[in-house]
Amino acid sequence: MSSLDRLTQHAEARVAQLHETGRHRTLKPTHRMAGARASRAGRDLVSFCDNDYLSLACDERLIDAACEAARRYGVGAGASRLITGNCPLNGILESRLAEIKATESCLVFGSGYLANVGAIPALVGRRDTILMDELSHSCMHAGARLSGAEIRIFEHNNVRHAETLMQDAPGQVLLMTETVFSMDGDVAPLDELAALCERHEAWLMTDDAHGFGMLDQANPALVQMGTLSKSAGAYGGYVCAPAPVIEMLTSRARSLVYTTGLPAPVLAAALAALDIMKAEPERAVQARSNAALFCDLMALPAPESLVVPVIIGDEDRAMAISAALEQEGFLVTAIRPPTVPEGTSRLRITFAAGHSEADVRRLAQALKEVVPA
Ligand SMILES: Cc1ncc(COP(=O)(O)O)c(C=O)c1O
Known part of the structure:
Protein backbone atom coordinates (compact mmCIF):
# COMPACT_ATOMS: atom_id res chain seq x y z
CA MET A 1 0.00 0.00 0.00
CA SER A 2 1.30 3.49 -0.81
CA SER A 3 1.80 6.09 1.92
CA LEU A 4 -1.07 8.10 0.41
CA ASP A 5 -3.41 5.10 0.56
CA ARG A 6 -2.40 4.41 4.14
CA LEU A 7 -3.04 8.02 5.16
CA THR A 8 -6.40 8.13 3.36
CA GLN A 9 -7.47 4.85 4.94
CA HIS A 10 -6.49 6.10 8.38
CA ALA A 11 -8.48 9.33 7.96
CA GLU A 12 -11.51 7.52 6.52
CA ALA A 13 -11.56 5.07 9.44
CA ARG A 14 -11.46 7.97 11.90
CA VAL A 15 -14.26 9.80 10.06
CA ALA A 16 -16.38 6.63 10.08
CA GLN A 17 -15.82 6.39 13.82
CA LEU A 18 -16.91 10.01 14.26
CA HIS A 19 -20.11 9.28 12.33
CA GLU A 20 -20.79 6.19 14.46
CA THR A 21 -20.39 8.10 17.73
CA GLY A 22 -22.36 11.12 16.48
CA ARG A 23 -19.25 13.30 16.80
CA HIS A 24 -18.78 14.18 13.13
CA ARG A 25 -18.77 17.94 12.55
CA THR A 26 -18.95 20.07 9.44
CA LEU A 27 -18.31 23.72 8.67
CA LYS A 28 -21.39 25.51 7.37
CA CYS A 58 -19.52 44.15 11.81
CA ASP A 59 -19.50 47.72 13.19
CA GLU A 60 -18.50 50.26 10.52
CA ARG A 61 -16.06 51.95 12.91
CA LEU A 62 -14.07 48.74 13.40
CA ILE A 63 -14.17 48.09 9.67
CA ASP A 64 -12.91 51.62 8.89
CA ALA A 65 -10.13 51.31 11.48
CA ALA A 66 -9.07 47.97 9.98
CA CYS A 67 -9.07 49.35 6.40
CA GLU A 68 -7.05 52.40 7.40
CA ALA A 69 -4.49 50.26 9.26
CA ALA A 70 -4.21 47.92 6.28
CA ARG A 71 -3.36 50.88 4.04
CA ARG A 72 -0.85 52.23 6.52
CA TYR A 73 0.84 49.04 7.76
CA GLY A 74 -0.19 46.29 5.32
CA VAL A 75 -2.12 43.15 6.14
CA GLY A 76 0.59 40.86 7.52
CA ALA A 77 3.01 41.34 10.41
CA GLY A 78 5.87 39.83 8.44
CA ALA A 79 7.32 37.70 11.23
CA SER A 80 7.29 37.09 14.96
CA ARG A 81 6.96 40.34 16.88
CA LEU A 82 10.48 39.71 18.22
CA ILE A 83 12.00 39.62 14.75
CA THR A 84 10.44 42.22 12.49
CA GLY A 85 6.79 42.17 13.35
CA ASN A 86 6.20 44.57 16.25
CA CYS A 87 3.72 46.92 14.70
CA PRO A 88 3.36 50.02 16.95
CA LEU A 89 -0.34 49.24 17.38
CA ASN A 90 0.66 46.29 19.61
CA GLY A 91 2.15 48.62 22.22
CA ILE A 92 -0.82 50.98 22.13
CA LEU A 93 -3.24 48.08 22.54
CA GLU A 94 -1.18 46.60 25.39
CA SER A 95 -1.15 49.90 27.30
CA ARG A 96 -4.90 50.24 26.89
CA LEU A 97 -5.57 46.70 28.06
CA ALA A 98 -3.28 47.05 31.10
CA GLU A 99 -5.13 50.23 32.02
CA ILE A 100 -8.55 48.59 31.65
CA LYS A 101 -7.46 45.57 33.69
CA ALA A 102 -5.64 47.73 36.25
CA THR A 103 -2.45 45.68 35.91
CA GLU A 104 1.10 46.94 35.39
CA SER A 105 1.58 45.45 32.00
CA CYS A 106 0.13 43.40 29.15
CA LEU A 107 1.21 41.21 26.28
CA VAL A 108 -0.92 40.65 23.19
CA PHE A 109 -0.94 37.18 21.60
CA GLY A 110 -2.27 35.83 18.29
CA SER A 111 -5.44 34.51 19.96
CA GLY A 112 -6.84 33.59 23.34
CA TYR A 113 -5.92 29.98 22.68
CA LEU A 114 -2.34 30.97 21.93
CA ALA A 115 -2.20 33.15 25.07
CA ASN A 116 -3.09 30.18 27.27
CA VAL A 117 -0.86 27.62 25.59
CA GLY A 118 2.02 30.10 25.73
CA ALA A 119 1.63 31.68 29.15
CA ILE A 120 0.81 28.62 31.26
CA PRO A 121 3.98 26.60 30.43
CA ALA A 122 6.03 29.78 30.82
CA LEU A 123 4.70 30.23 34.37
CA VAL A 124 5.03 26.67 35.75
CA GLY A 125 6.88 23.49 34.83
CA ARG A 126 7.46 19.84 35.68
CA ARG A 127 8.06 20.29 39.42
CA ASP A 128 4.95 22.44 39.93
CA THR A 129 1.20 21.96 40.30
CA ILE A 130 -1.73 23.33 38.36
CA LEU A 131 -5.12 23.36 40.08
CA MET A 132 -7.93 23.98 37.66
CA ASP A 133 -11.71 24.12 37.69
CA GLU A 134 -13.21 21.06 36.00
CA LEU A 135 -15.09 23.25 33.50
CA SER A 136 -12.02 25.18 32.35
CA HIS A 137 -11.73 25.72 28.59
CA SER A 138 -9.89 23.26 26.39
CA CYS A 139 -6.98 25.68 25.78
CA MET A 140 -6.30 25.92 29.52
CA HIS A 141 -6.08 22.13 29.59
CA ALA A 142 -3.77 22.22 26.57
CA GLY A 143 -1.52 24.81 28.24
CA ALA A 144 -1.52 22.81 31.48
CA ARG A 145 -0.48 19.61 29.68
CA LEU A 146 2.26 21.43 27.78
CA SER A 147 3.70 22.74 31.05
CA GLY A 148 4.39 19.21 32.35
CA ALA A 149 3.13 20.30 35.81
CA GLU A 150 1.03 17.93 37.92
CA ILE A 151 -2.61 18.71 37.08
CA ARG A 152 -5.27 18.54 39.77
CA ILE A 153 -8.87 19.25 38.86
CA PHE A 154 -11.24 20.71 41.43
CA GLU A 155 -15.02 20.44 41.31
CA HIS A 156 -16.69 23.30 39.55
CA ASN A 157 -16.47 26.50 41.65
CA ASN A 158 -15.75 24.42 44.79
CA VAL A 159 -13.19 26.46 46.75
CA ARG A 160 -13.09 23.92 49.58
CA HIS A 161 -12.19 21.15 47.15
CA ALA A 162 -9.48 23.37 45.64
CA GLU A 163 -8.08 23.91 49.12
CA THR A 164 -8.01 20.18 49.83
CA LEU A 165 -6.13 19.54 46.59
CA MET A 166 -3.68 22.31 47.44
CA GLN A 167 -2.56 20.73 50.72
CA ASP A 168 0.31 18.52 49.54
CA ALA A 169 0.73 20.01 46.06
CA PRO A 170 4.35 19.88 44.87
CA GLY A 171 6.25 23.02 43.83
CA GLN A 172 4.60 26.30 42.91
CA VAL A 173 0.82 26.14 42.61
CA LEU A 174 -0.94 27.91 39.74
CA LEU A 175 -4.72 27.99 40.24
CA MET A 176 -6.68 28.56 37.05
CA THR A 177 -10.33 29.28 36.42
CA GLU A 178 -12.60 31.15 34.05
CA THR A 179 -14.28 34.37 35.20
CA VAL A 180 -17.46 33.53 33.27
CA PHE A 181 -17.79 29.87 32.29
CA SER A 182 -18.13 29.62 28.55
CA MET A 183 -20.72 26.85 28.37
CA ASP A 184 -22.64 27.46 31.59
CA GLY A 185 -22.56 31.23 31.93
CA ASP A 186 -21.99 31.20 35.69
CA VAL A 187 -19.17 33.13 37.35
CA ALA A 188 -16.23 32.00 39.48
CA PRO A 189 -15.89 32.94 43.18
CA LEU A 190 -12.81 35.04 42.44
CA ASP A 191 -12.41 36.71 45.83
CA GLU A 192 -12.52 33.39 47.67
CA LEU A 193 -10.11 31.80 45.22
CA ALA A 194 -7.75 34.79 45.53
CA ALA A 195 -7.85 34.53 49.34
CA LEU A 196 -7.13 30.80 49.14
CA CYS A 197 -4.17 31.44 46.83
CA GLU A 198 -2.84 34.15 49.14
CA ARG A 199 -2.93 31.77 52.13
CA HIS A 200 -0.88 29.21 50.19
CA GLU A 201 1.39 31.55 48.21
CA ALA A 202 -0.27 30.21 45.07
CA TRP A 203 -0.82 32.25 41.91
CA LEU A 204 -4.34 32.87 40.60
CA MET A 205 -4.78 33.03 36.83
CA THR A 206 -8.13 33.77 35.19
CA ASP A 207 -9.45 33.33 31.70
CA ASP A 208 -11.75 36.30 31.14
CA ALA A 209 -12.78 35.38 27.59
CA HIS A 210 -16.50 35.76 28.34
CA GLY A 211 -16.31 38.44 31.02
CA PHE A 212 -14.27 41.11 29.25
CA GLY A 213 -16.26 44.32 28.99
CA MET A 214 -19.32 42.62 30.41
CA LEU A 215 -18.62 41.94 34.09
CA ASP A 216 -18.40 44.87 36.49
CA GLN A 217 -16.71 42.73 39.13
CA ALA A 218 -13.06 43.66 39.92
CA ASN A 219 -10.65 40.83 39.21
CA PRO A 220 -8.11 40.04 41.96
CA ALA A 221 -6.15 37.51 39.84
CA LEU A 222 -2.42 38.13 39.43
CA VAL A 223 -2.47 36.87 35.86
CA GLN A 224 -5.48 37.83 33.75
CA MET A 225 -5.76 36.26 30.36
CA GLY A 226 -8.47 37.14 27.85
CA THR A 227 -9.42 37.41 24.22
CA LEU A 228 -10.24 40.17 21.76
CA SER A 229 -12.41 37.85 19.67
CA LYS A 230 -15.57 37.99 21.73
CA SER A 231 -16.96 41.24 23.19
CA ALA A 232 -14.23 43.24 21.40
CA GLY A 233 -15.48 41.84 18.10
CA ALA A 234 -12.01 41.44 16.56
CA TYR A 235 -9.34 38.79 17.15
CA GLY A 236 -6.30 38.16 19.34
CA GLY A 237 -5.56 37.30 22.94
CA TYR A 238 -3.77 38.97 25.82
CA VAL A 239 -2.23 38.40 29.23
CA CYS A 240 -2.31 41.23 31.78
CA ALA A 241 0.04 40.84 34.75
CA PRO A 242 2.79 42.51 36.81
CA ALA A 243 5.54 43.98 34.61
CA PRO A 244 8.20 41.32 35.42
CA VAL A 245 5.75 38.57 34.43
CA ILE A 246 5.14 40.23 31.07
CA GLU A 247 8.87 40.68 30.58
CA MET A 248 9.37 36.96 31.27
CA LEU A 249 6.53 35.92 28.92
CA THR A 250 7.96 38.07 26.14
CA SER A 251 11.04 35.84 26.08
CA ARG A 252 9.53 32.53 27.27
CA ALA A 253 6.00 32.14 25.86
CA ARG A 254 6.59 29.99 22.81
CA SER A 255 3.30 30.98 21.19
CA LEU A 256 4.55 34.56 21.16
CA VAL A 257 8.18 33.96 20.30
CA TYR A 258 7.67 31.46 17.48
CA THR A 259 4.62 32.79 15.69
CA THR A 260 3.82 35.79 13.52
CA GLY A 261 2.33 38.86 15.19
CA LEU A 262 -1.30 39.85 14.68
CA PRO A 263 -2.09 41.73 11.46
CA ALA A 264 -2.31 45.52 11.90
CA PRO A 265 -5.97 45.70 10.74
CA VAL A 266 -6.92 43.32 13.53
CA LEU A 267 -5.02 45.36 16.13
CA ALA A 268 -6.65 48.57 14.87
CA ALA A 269 -10.11 47.00 14.99
CA ALA A 270 -9.51 45.87 18.58
CA LEU A 271 -8.40 49.37 19.54
CA ALA A 272 -11.52 50.87 17.94
CA ALA A 273 -13.61 48.36 19.90
CA LEU A 274 -12.02 49.45 23.20
CA ASP A 275 -12.93 53.07 22.39
CA ILE A 276 -16.54 52.09 21.70
CA MET A 277 -16.75 49.94 24.83
CA LYS A 278 -15.72 52.98 26.87
CA ALA A 279 -17.87 55.53 25.04
CA GLU A 280 -21.02 53.41 24.78
C1 LIG B 1 -12.98 30.40 27.97
C2 LIG B 1 -12.26 30.56 26.68
N1 LIG B 1 -10.94 30.75 26.71
C3 LIG B 1 -10.23 30.91 25.58
C4 LIG B 1 -10.83 30.86 24.35
C5 LIG B 1 -9.99 31.01 23.12
O1 LIG B 1 -10.04 32.32 22.66
P1 LIG B 1 -9.78 32.64 21.12
O2 LIG B 1 -11.04 32.36 20.41
O3 LIG B 1 -9.37 34.07 21.11
O4 LIG B 1 -8.67 31.73 20.70
C6 LIG B 1 -12.20 30.65 24.27
C7 LIG B 1 -12.84 30.59 22.93
O5 LIG B 1 -13.80 29.98 22.68
C8 LIG B 1 -12.93 30.50 25.46
O6 LIG B 1 -14.25 30.29 25.43
Missing part, protein backbone atom coordinates in the same frame (compact mmCIF):
# COMPACT_ATOMS: atom_id res chain seq x y z
CA PRO A 29 -20.94 28.53 5.10
CA THR A 30 -22.49 31.46 6.97
CA HIS A 31 -22.46 35.17 6.25
CA ARG A 32 -22.42 37.17 9.47
CA MET A 33 -23.89 40.66 9.38
CA ALA A 34 -24.44 43.67 11.62
CA GLY A 35 -27.18 43.65 14.24
CA ALA A 36 -26.65 40.00 15.30
CA ARG A 37 -27.88 38.84 11.89
CA ALA A 38 -26.55 36.05 9.70
CA SER A 39 -27.45 34.39 6.46
CA ARG A 40 -27.06 30.66 5.84
CA ALA A 41 -28.19 28.61 2.87
CA GLY A 42 -30.28 31.54 1.64
CA ARG A 43 -32.10 31.93 4.95
CA ASP A 44 -31.91 35.12 7.06
CA LEU A 45 -31.27 34.31 10.70
CA VAL A 46 -30.94 36.11 14.01
CA SER A 47 -27.77 34.82 15.61
CA PHE A 48 -28.10 33.75 19.23
CA CYS A 49 -24.95 31.67 19.40
CA ASP A 50 -21.93 33.91 18.85
CA ASN A 51 -19.69 35.64 21.37
CA ASP A 52 -19.87 39.02 19.66
CA TYR A 53 -21.66 40.26 22.78
CA LEU A 54 -21.46 43.95 21.96
CA SER A 55 -22.27 43.39 18.26
CA LEU A 56 -19.02 45.06 17.22
CA ALA A 57 -17.62 42.56 14.71
CA PRO A 281 -21.58 51.53 28.05
CA GLU A 282 -25.24 51.22 27.07
CA ARG A 283 -24.26 48.37 24.71
CA ALA A 284 -23.35 46.11 27.63
CA VAL A 285 -26.50 47.21 29.47
CA GLN A 286 -28.65 46.30 26.45
CA ALA A 287 -27.00 42.88 26.08
CA ARG A 288 -27.49 42.13 29.78
CA SER A 289 -31.10 43.23 29.73
CA ASN A 290 -31.74 40.96 26.71
CA ALA A 291 -30.38 37.98 28.67
CA ALA A 292 -32.49 38.93 31.70
CA LEU A 293 -35.66 39.29 29.60
CA PHE A 294 -35.12 35.86 28.01
CA CYS A 295 -34.63 34.16 31.38
CA ASP A 296 -37.71 35.87 32.69
CA LEU A 297 -39.81 34.76 29.69
CA MET A 298 -38.50 31.19 29.98
CA ALA A 299 -38.85 31.07 33.80
CA LEU A 300 -35.12 30.38 34.12
CA PRO A 301 -32.96 31.65 37.00
CA ALA A 302 -31.64 35.19 36.47
CA PRO A 303 -28.54 35.08 34.24
CA GLU A 304 -25.08 35.72 35.65
CA SER A 305 -23.69 36.64 32.24
CA LEU A 306 -24.70 36.75 28.58
CA VAL A 307 -24.44 32.98 28.20
CA VAL A 308 -27.63 31.09 29.02
CA PRO A 309 -27.52 27.31 28.66
CA VAL A 310 -30.73 25.43 27.96
CA ILE A 311 -29.78 21.88 28.84
CA ILE A 312 -31.40 19.27 26.60
CA GLY A 313 -29.38 16.19 27.60
CA ASP A 314 -29.57 13.94 24.57
CA GLU A 315 -27.25 14.90 21.67
CA ASP A 316 -29.64 14.03 18.85
CA ARG A 317 -32.48 15.90 20.48
CA ALA A 318 -30.31 18.98 20.96
CA MET A 319 -29.36 18.82 17.27
CA ALA A 320 -32.98 18.42 16.21
CA ILE A 321 -34.08 21.41 18.29
CA SER A 322 -31.27 23.52 16.88
CA ALA A 323 -32.37 22.56 13.33
CA ALA A 324 -36.00 23.39 14.14
CA LEU A 325 -34.97 26.81 15.46
CA GLU A 326 -33.02 27.44 12.27
CA GLN A 327 -36.22 26.78 10.30
CA GLU A 328 -37.85 29.48 12.45
CA GLY A 329 -35.06 31.97 11.64
CA PHE A 330 -32.72 31.56 14.63
CA LEU A 331 -29.10 30.48 14.68
CA VAL A 332 -28.71 28.56 17.95
CA THR A 333 -26.07 25.89 17.65
CA ALA A 334 -26.32 22.74 19.75
CA ILE A 335 -23.26 22.10 21.91
CA ARG A 336 -22.42 18.44 22.40
CA PRO A 337 -19.75 16.29 24.06
CA PRO A 338 -16.78 16.44 24.15
CA THR A 339 -17.23 20.24 24.40
CA VAL A 340 -19.62 19.66 27.32
CA PRO A 341 -19.91 16.62 29.64
CA GLU A 342 -21.85 13.52 28.47
CA GLY A 343 -25.61 13.81 28.91
CA THR A 344 -25.54 17.62 29.05
CA SER A 345 -25.93 18.52 25.37
CA ARG A 346 -27.42 21.94 25.26
CA LEU A 347 -28.44 25.00 23.40
CA ARG A 348 -25.88 27.61 24.40
CA ILE A 349 -27.85 30.80 23.89
CA THR A 350 -25.92 34.05 23.93
CA PHE A 351 -27.25 37.58 24.05
CA ALA A 352 -25.86 40.67 22.38
CA ALA A 353 -26.32 44.40 22.15
CA GLY A 354 -27.62 44.00 18.59
CA HIS A 355 -30.69 41.99 19.64
CA SER A 356 -33.91 43.91 19.98
CA GLU A 357 -36.46 43.12 22.64
CA ALA A 358 -38.67 41.74 19.84
CA ASP A 359 -35.87 39.35 18.76
CA VAL A 360 -35.64 37.99 22.30
CA ARG A 361 -39.39 37.61 22.64
CA ARG A 362 -39.63 35.78 19.31
CA LEU A 363 -36.82 33.41 20.29
CA ALA A 364 -38.47 32.59 23.61
CA GLN A 365 -41.76 31.93 21.82
CA ALA A 366 -40.11 29.70 19.19
CA LEU A 367 -38.23 27.78 21.86
CA LYS A 368 -41.40 27.12 23.83
CA GLU A 369 -42.95 25.73 20.67
CA VAL A 370 -40.06 23.44 19.73
CA VAL A 371 -39.22 22.35 23.29
CA PRO A 372 -42.60 21.75 24.91
CA ALA A 373 -42.40 21.88 28.72
